[in-house]
Amino acid sequence: MPVASDAAELGRESPPDEPALPINELFVSLQGEGKLAGVPSVFVRTSGCNLRCWFCDSYHTSWEPTGSWLTVEEIIEEVEGFDADHVVLTGGEPMIHDEAMSLLGELGERGYHTTVETNGTIYRDAPIDLASVSPKLASSTPTADLDPDGDGEWADRHEERRIDLGALATLVEEYDHQLKFVVTDRADVTEIESLLDRLRDRAATAISDTDVLLMPEGTTREELAETRTLTAELAQEYGYRYTPRLHVDLWNDEPGT
Numbered sequence: 001m002p003v004a005s006d007a008a009e010l011g012r013e014s015p016p017d018e019p020a021l022p023i024n025e026l027f028v029s030l031q032g033e034g035k036l037a038g039v040p041s042v043f044v045r046t047s048g049c050n051l052r053c054w055f056c057d058s059y060h061t062s063w064e065p066t067g068s069w070l071t072v073e074e075i076i077e078e079v080e081g082f083d084a085d086h087v088v089l090t091g092g093e094p095m096i097h098d099e100a101m102s103l104l105g106e107l108g109e110r111g112y113h114t115t116v117e118t119n120g121t122i123y124r125d126a127p128i129d130l131a132s133v134s135p136k137l138a139s140s141t142p143t144a145d146l147d148p149d150g151d152g153e154w155a156d157r158h159e160e161r162r163i164d165l166g167a168l169a170t171l172v173e174e175y176d177h178q179l180k181f182v183v184t185d186r187a188d189v190t191e192i193e194s195l196l197d198r199l200r201d202r203a204a205t206a207i208s209d210t211d212v213l214l215m216p217e218g219t220t221r222e223e224l225a226e227t228r229t230l231t232a233e234l235a236q237e238y239g240y241r242y243t244p245r246l247h248v249d250l251w252n253d254e255p256g257t
Ligand SMILES: C[S@@+](CC[C@H](N)C(=O)[O-])C[C@H]1O[C@@H](n2cnc3c(N)ncnc32)[C@H](O)[C@@H]1O
Pocket: 049, 055, 056, 057, 058, 090, 091, 092, 093, 094, 117, 118, 119, 120, 132, 133, 134, 180, 182, 215, 216, 217, 218, 219
């Protein structure tokens, strides 16, 4: 079973003087998504995001950001208390935080393999072993009918911000990467194809289809049951990779998994 440290108990309500991050969750589990699915990993989940996907499975980091401030040193201590050599920095959007870079530096120095889960709107230079980039498609936009929290107030801002071709190009140029797209229906693949065309024109590095992963949308087993078959068939049809959401299959929507 995954094991969590209670971030609320470990941290403090306001930022201390030392380098620190607002942490929503810190736990050990199996990487559930992408190329490293199945690998025991410590997850450090920061709070706060520059986007508002309607389907966000981490509502308390985006729509209602909740967290407790831990210093980078305290985070490292917690990570070292778990028996895993892979660390996944996620959120929310971890790249909005300056101090995420010093955390990655400290982890790199200690020999950890680092994955950063990011929406791809921000590039930063840091010791990242795998940039797990999940660019957000039009189907993620919180229009009035899909908004979990209001009446579509975030839709325009989300739409303007969700793709930054320059940031995406630099991320794929500088880091080992995977491009992990959340699929809600068939129309998403048309947008993925045209985004990849634009990105391949822009980036100085080749982007391999084996680094493009289609992931079914869904935060529960029941929701995934509705989306996974179509997503897998689209991956086969277009020659991309399919990624499961192992943690949802195993532990449904339990926090800290
Ligand atoms: C919560 S996000 C945090 C990292 C970053 N903000 C991002 O979106 O990539 C972590 C991963 O979960 C995916 N995700 C979020 N909600 C999802 C849902 N309802 N179904 C499938 N994947 C989801 C995101 O696309 C991303 O790959």
